[in-house]
Amino acid sequence: MMDFKLPSLGADMDEGTLLTWQVKPGDTVKRGQVVAVVDTSKAAVDVEIWQDGVVAELLVQPGEKVPVGTVLARLLAPGEEAAAPAPAAGPVTAAAALPQPVTSPVPEAASTTVAARHPVSPAARRRAKQLGLDPDTMRGSGPQGAVTLADIEAAAAGRVAPAPAASAPDRQQVMRQAIAAAMSRSKREIPHYYLSDTLPMAAALAWLQQRNEGVAITERMLPAVLLLHAVAVALRRAPQLNGFYRDGAFQPATAVHAGVAISLRGGGLVAPAIHDVGAKPLEQLMHELADLVRRARAGSLRSSEMSDPTLTVTNLGDQSVEAVFGVIYPPQVALVGFGRLAVRPWVQDGKVRALPLLTATLAADHRASDGHQGALFLAELRELLQQPQALADNIAPAATPEGNNP
Amino acid sequence: MTNDRPALAATVLDILRSIAPEVEPGTLDPTRPLRHQVDLDSMDWLNFLVALHERLGVNIPEADYARLVTLDKLLDYLLERRVSRG
Numbered sequence: 001m002m003d004f005k006l007p008s009l010g011a012d013m014d015e016g017t018l019l020t021w022q023v024k025p026g027d028t029v030k031r032g033q034v035v036a037v038v039d040t041s042k043a044a045v046d047v048e049i050w051q052d053g054v055v056a057e058l059l060v061q062p063g064e065k066v067p068v069g070t071v072l073a074r075l076l077a078p079g080e081e082a083a084a085p086a087p088a089a090g091p092v093t094a095a096a097a098l099p100q101p102v103t104s105p106v107p108e109a110a111s112t113t114v115a116a117r118h119p120v121s122p123a124a125r126r127r128a129k130q131l132g133l134d135p136d137t138m139r140g141s142g143p144q145g146a147v148t149l150a151d152i153e154a155a156a157a158g159r160v161a162p163a164p165a166a167s168a169p170d171r172q173q174v175m176r177q178a179i180a181a182a183m184s185r186s187k188r189e190i191p192h193y194y195l196s197d198t199l200p201m202a203a204a205l206a207w208l209q210q211r212n213e214g215v216a217i218t219e220r221m222l223p224a225v226l227l228l229h230a231v232a233v234a235l236r237r238a239p240q241l242n243g244f245y246r247d248g249a250f251q252p253a254t255a256v257h258a259g260v261a262i263s264l265r266g267g268g269l270v271a272p273a274i275h276d277v278g279a280k281p282l283e284q285l286m287h288e289l290a291d292l293v294r295r296a297r298a299g300s301l302r303s304s305e306m307s308d309p310t311l312t313v314t315n316l317g318d319q320s321v322e323a324v325f326g327v328i329y330p331p332q333v334a335l336v337g338f339g340r341l342a343v344r345p346w347v348q349d350g351k352v353r354a355l356p357l358l359t360a361t362l363a364a365d366h367r368a369s370d371g372h373q374g375a376l377f378l379a380e381l382r383e384l385l386q387q388p389q390a391l392a393d394n395i396a397p398a399a400t401p402e403g404n405n406p
Numbered sequence: 407m408t409n410d411r412p413a414l415a416a417t418v419l420d421i422l423r424s425i426a427p428e429v430e431p432g433t434l435d436p437t438r439p440l441r442h443q444v445d446l447d448s449m450d451w452l453n454f455l456v457a458l459h460e461r462l463g464v465n466i467p468e469a470d471y472a473r474l475v476t477l478d479k480l481l482d483y484l485l486e487r488r489v490s491r492g
Contacts, residue, residue, distance in 0.1 A: 119427035146427035212468050217459050220468070222448050265428055265445070293449050 001080070002051055003071045006038065009045060009306040011330045012182030016040045017065040018072070027055045029075070034302070036072065041175035042270045043296065047303040052078050119146040119265060127152045136171055175268045183327050191366040194325050197378040199385055201341060201356045207388035223341065224315050225286045226391065230384045231313055231336050232256040232278030233394050238377035240369035241334040242310045250333065250368040255279070259309025259329065260289065262296040270296050271312045271329060272305035282392050311335065323359040333365035415481055421457045425450050436477035464488060
């Protein structure tokens with residue numbers, strides 16, 4: 001008999017509320033399969049199971065809030081005898097709603113009953129609070145079920161008396177508190193050092209422009225993808241920046257699962273992983289990034305995306321600052337920041353030119369690495385981006401993905 | 407499909423709100439830069455253009471991005487492209 005526990009979903013998530021089970025006793029499950037949906041302040045997370053087996057007993061009911069590590073269910077190991085009349089292995093015919101079993105480490109999201117949060121406009125949220133309504137339980141009339149001011153007013157008008165204010169704490173507030181706890185812990189425990197470097201980007205941008213001219217708009221690639229891949233390749237020279245610091249020691253990771261910092265509309269931040277960034281062609285990375293951003297903002301992520309990042313990359317480039325010096329997300333040991341891409345003066349061949357430049361920064365854990373390793377990493381990053389075609393071709397086969405097995 | 411400017415504006419706004427649901431209709435200044443008024447990063451912008459392409463059949467090359475700064479300029483551009491397609 002094996003315990004299936006609620007896995008860690010990141011340093012800033014201590015607990016979750018079970019929304020739905022995707023399996024029932026007697027179902028056969030495979031490693032990587034989504035078995036439950038758990039609500040956290042950031043997302044409705046599809047929780048994947050890390051063992052093959054047969055579900056024996058579900059211990060937590062929908063609606064229950066439980067801390068990370070709680071045993072959610074018990075399973076029979078493959079081949080173990082079942083006491084109850086349930087099949088131990090082989091095709092399960094009764095499970096009509098069971099998603100297709102998958103074997104890849106990052107399977108397709110097949111769940112059908114995810115309680116995705118619908119976007120809520122700030123005006124609607126303010127009004128809802130005034131009226132004591134919970135907009136997060138509503139589906140609105142806006143695009144993608146977005147809840148608008150009109151929807152709130154209509155809901156209020158349909159009531160005899162306003163409902164008492166929801167007893168569940170405001171989601172934004174909970175998320176804010178969770179981020180506060182994680183970031184405070186990071187600054188208390190991790191001795192950060194910071195490095196920055198200016199990356200000439202003319203070659204990379206020219207390469208991207210030429211590539212994008214020849215393809216359909218749906219295949220257009222953003223600079224962020226090239227930057228992510230460059231980070232993964234550069235980490236091969238500085239493995240002390242990729243992994244986890246736990247129990248007083250640094251544990252290097254074999255693959256690079258880059259947590260991508262994504263701001264949530266209406267406030268908040270989540271940094272789910274794209275797995276094996278160094279092992280995938282750029283086109284695939286672009287599709288995965290676009291999909292990840294969409295799902296992060298829709299509040300629908302997988303538990304392996306929450307727990308697996310081996311470092312985090314933050315790209316505030318587009319609109320805003322020149323450089324970002326971030327706070328490392330424990331138990332990771334590094335955070336790479338990319339600032340705004342802008343044309344600035346630069347000396348090339350003894351002359352001052354106006355060239356596109358970008359400031360890259362590294363925040364790193366001094367327990368795991370020294371400034372020298374950090375500097376080697378940034379230097380390598382800069383060099384890789386001067387040869388974008390070679391970078392695009394530089395794809396190393398994936399190692400077995402690391403997972404935060406509970 | 408229509409070349410009527412108000413109808414086109416309504417469609418564009420609809421598409422924008424599918425990317426940025428917090429935008430309230432009637433609150434955007436069509437003469438000020440769009441990306442100063444709506445929080446759109448490069449991914450959002452690309453998704454916006456892909457959706458315009460899907461809904462309106464207009465492909466916008468990267469070289470033309472600089473012409474689309476305000477809502478008015480975007481509408482001008484779209485109308486121009488659609489008329490020239492006949």
